[in-house]
Amino acid sequence: MQKSLNFFSALLVKIFDLISNTSCLGYLGEPDYPEDLLK
Amino acid sequence: MIPLLSTLITEYLVKNNNTLTKKDLLKIQYSLQVILGDLIKSIIIFAIFLFFKQLPLFFLIFVILNSTRILMGGIHCKTFNSCLICSIIYFISIMLFSTLSSKLNTYFYIVFFLISFIIISAYAPCDNKKRPLRNKKILKILSLISFTFWCILFFKLRNTQICNCIFLSLLLQIIQLIIVNLKGGISNAKITKLFFSFTS
Numbered sequence: 176m177q178k179s180l181n182f183f184s185a186l187l188v189k190i191f192d193l194i195s196n197t198s199c200l201g202y203l204g205e206p207d208y209p210e211d212l213l214k
Numbered sequence: 215m216i217p218l219l220s221t222l223i224t225e226y227l228v229k230n231n232n233t234l235t236k237k238d239l240l241k242i243q244y245s246l247q248v249i250l251g252d253l254i255k256s257i258i259i260f261a262i263f264l265f266f267k268q269l270p271l272f273f274l275i276f277v278i279l280n281s282t283r284i285l286m287g288g289i290h291c292k293t294f295n296s297c298l299i300c301s302i303i304y305f306i307s308i309m310l311f312s313t314l315s316s317k318l319n320t321y322f323y324i325v326f327f328l329i330s331f332i333i334i335s336a337y338a339p340c341d342n343k344k345r346p347l348r349n350k351k352i353l354k355i356l357s358l359i360s361f362t363f364w365c366i367l368f369f370k371l372r373n374t375q376i377c378n379c380i381f382l383s384l385l386l387q388i389i390q391l392i393i394v395n396l397k398g399g400i401s402n403a404k405i406t407k408l409f410f411s412f413t414s
Binding site: 208213 | 216217230231233234236237238240241242243244245246247249251283284285286287288290339340342345346347348353357
């Protein structure tokens with residue numbers, strides 16, 4: 176269980192990195208980007 | 215509901231994984247919001263297309279949209295609901311045009327694709343004020359490759375429905391590129407203001 180949770184967390188962080196390299200997400204919406212990550 | 219659900223999942227992950235930093239949590243929460251938001255929208259639009267028995271068209275629009283918009287960028291809505299409504303209108307408009315319209319003159323399409331190629335070369339990818347783009351050159355090249363691929367497919371295929379679907383999907387993408395570049399970079403608030411100035 177712990178292993179799968181760690182894997183899931185790492186996967187979501189990797190997805191974020193992938194999203195950050197795109198111009199725009201999916202359809203017509205995009206959630207507000209966390210301001211702390213802009214610094 | 216989506217921010218709440220993503221917060222709940224993130225909190226669960228925090229409790230069970232001590233190695234996560236504050237930045238990691240923000241990244242996880244953002245990724246979850248994107249995944250859940252797009253998943254819900256996809257399911258709703260999938261159900262609409264299932265009702266109209268137009269699933270192949272749904273998958274085609276979905277693939278064209280994701281292979282162009284992710285690279286070129288586009289207009290955003292401020293809230294999830296307005297985004298969902300716009301997405302539904304977007305998909306249904308393409309479905310109606312694809313099934314009801316006949317194919318136009320070949321020369322018209324050649325001129326359209328040439329102008330579009332120039333617009334993409336000049337404007338893609340759209341600036342995103344909420345999120346800085348780090349790899350503009352790569353995104354521009356990939357946008358042009360993706361657009362060229364759909365152009366070749368358009369002229370190779372004889373099926374009017376598929377050709378109409380490719381044409382309108384690309385046309386809507388080009389219109390978004392022009393609007394975003396005329397009004398400055400993508401900003402949710404600005405686009406919402408623009409959206410409501412059109413509707414009011």
